[in-house]
């Protein structure tokens with residue numbers, strides 16, 4: 001049931017704020033964090049967290065790496081399952097191995113999990129389908145509570161994965177004493193606000209629909225981001241290419257001048273994720289480098305960020321000001337909407353893009 005929406009993807013984007021609220025409630029319902037109480041996960045003696053997944057789920061892991069390292073102080077390795085499983089990486093019993101999968105049936109992720117059994121101290125999974133193979137074969141399976149996701153392009157599962165990963169990172173922070181109580185309370189408060197920010201971000205949909213009609217005329221696009229917005233730039237590119245078939249690349253904006261800038265001309269839209277955080281000046285200077293070469297910037301920031309960036313951008317999308325390491329959860333909304341409306345403008349099969357399957361159970 002599409003609930004009155006034209007596509008499942010549109011419905012699933014729109015319902016994010018409500019399913020995220022459920023996930024936040026579930027994982028932050030007690031001061032100690034319910035997930036850890038029920039599962040007995042203990043990050044205090046852990047040397048390393050290894051996170052393995054495919055596709056969009058792996059980009060949730062890349063985003064969470066910034067939280068586990070910067071906030072909780074745990075060294076993190078992220079890998080895509082198809083590389084991890086054949087590389088034979090050494091895994092000690094002081095490692096927690098974490099697998100993220102919406103379906104819980106992705107063949108490479110399941111094989112990577114099996115590789116870690118008997119090596120890692122704990123096998124944890126973050127899944128949407130509670131009865132899945134990946135959930136069953138884990139020591140601890142944490143639900144993302146997104147409800148069924150039908151659209152092939154993952155949207156609400158991605159943001160719910162981010163919420164669960166953020167809650168786990170806060171759990172780890174508490175257990176390791178990496179932040180004092182006041183700082184932890186602030187971070188928890190910020191995570192609780194994310195469903196509200198996601199609802200606010202939906203108000204830019206009309207504006208994004210207009211931008212998408214123009215974007216649909218191009219053959220390529222680049223997504224730029226720094227810090228935890230870098231994995232989100234990769235996710236924006238993945239989403240755009242899989243449903244609109246526009247060739248897109250995500251790029252860490254600091255890497256621009258090490259190669260990708262050669263692609264910039266007036267045929268290149270560059271979608272820039274530019275929250276007003278401590279790297280804002282750097283991303284503005286990257287935008288200027290793009291504009292100086294004729295590139296068309298779509299700047300996604302807040303109202304003040306857009307004002308500070310000044311003239312010359314092609315389009316601007318103003319989100320509410322989100323001053324938190326968890327801002328990627330809110331910034332996911334405009335990139336999902338951009339991919340969705342571009343695909344609609346091009347007339348592609350949004351919920352069933354060519355050559356793709358919802359669950360990839362073969363290698």
Ligand code: F6R
Nearest residue numbers: 055056057101102103106153154
């Ligand atoms: C992209 C997308 C895929 C999946 C990937 C992993 O929109 O949906 O990249 O994220 O195939 O699937 P799961 O999470 O089921 O393991």
